[in-house]
Amino acid sequence: MATKRIRLPGPPPTEGSGSTPLTIEFLVEQPFLATREHARFVEFAEACAHYRYIGVCHGRPGVGKTRSAREFSSFPDLGEYAALRPIAALLGEKVARCRAVFYTVSVSNTPNTIDAVLGLNLIKLGYARLTVAGGSQDEITHDAARIACPLVIVDEADRLTIKSLEHLRDMADRHGFGLILMGMPGLEKRLARYAQLYSRIGFVHEFKPLTETEMRLLLATHAGDFGISFDPAQLDAIEAQAAVIRITRGNFRLMERLFAQMRRIMTLNRVEEVTADIVQAARDCLVIGPGN
Numbered sequence: 001m002a003t004k005r006i007r008l009p010g011p012p013p014t015e016g017s018g019s020t021p022l023t024i025e026f027l028v029e030q031p032f033l034a035t036r037e038h039a040r041f042v043e044f045a046e047a048c049a050h051y052r053y054i055g056v057c058h059g060r061p062g063v064g065k066t067r068s069a070r071e072f073s074s075f076p077d078l079g080e081y082a083a084l085r086p087i088a089a090l091l092g093e094k095v096a097r098c099r100a101v102f103y104t105v106s107v108s109n110t111p112n113t114i115d116a117v118l119g120l121n122l123i124k125l126g127y128a129r130l131t132v133a134g135g136s137q138d139e140i141t142h143d144a145a146r147i148a149c150p151l152v153i154v155d156e157a158d159r160l161t162i163k164s165l166e167h168l169r170d171m172a173d174r175h176g177f178g179l180i181l182m183g184m185p186g187l188e189k190r191l192a193r194y195a196q197l198y199s200r201i202g203f204v205h206e207f208k209p210l211t212e213t214e215m216r217l218l219l220a221t222h223a224g225d226f227g228i229s230f231d232p233a234q235l236d237a238i239e240a241q242a243a244v245i246r247i248t249r250g251n252f253r254l255m256e257r258l259f260a261q262m263r264r265i266m267t268l269n270r271v272e273e274v275t276a277d278i279v280q281a282a283r284d285c286l287v288i289g290p291g292n
Contacts, residue, residue, distance in 0.1 A: 052177060122152070
């Protein structure tokens, strides 16, 4: 049986070549999928907040750690908010829903940079929470504001220097909040070298890839955001779906990258039906490391 040749994306056409540039736009942020692993993360985060312990969350890149943490924390943008000023109704609603401060470690980090971002957000959120709860602005103090947040989630914790780790531990001790450090596999082993910090770790959570059942649900609900559909009545679509599951192995980020490449190839070849050949051609356009 002859195999249909698939054209792969090439360099952008030059001016005057007579070709129309291929432009495909996708949403920056796709809808959140409440997976079983997210439910496990929520239970882990609630335990850290309740007991005010330090927790470590680790997992392979792209499995959904950051998305789950952002969804759980519901941390609002406080850039325009100034402490002791009236809170807009919309921001007040977001503050009331907030369950944790979410902080991403910068590549270059020191105790001063952590104070400038995380420390400031802690105070801002504390003032906002106490104000929304009906506290008098004249009676709210910095100390009260600092302890008003039960949990801080720190993403990209692998970047933290020794001094920054010690500073975070000291902040958690002084202000009494729970702390979650999120990073790559092996983060918990690295932290074991710091006795004072490691002795305060109460929970360790591994964020695992999606299961095959969740992948099938995700393909049924999420692929449409990329203009792709898997028709359960078509053998080619069933084979393509199996190929996506086999290639991505439950990695959410890799699946999105694969979808984007599939849509590009389908547009280039002017086809609307997804096949296993399309999936394989899209996979050949990606750089997939051993950790994915």
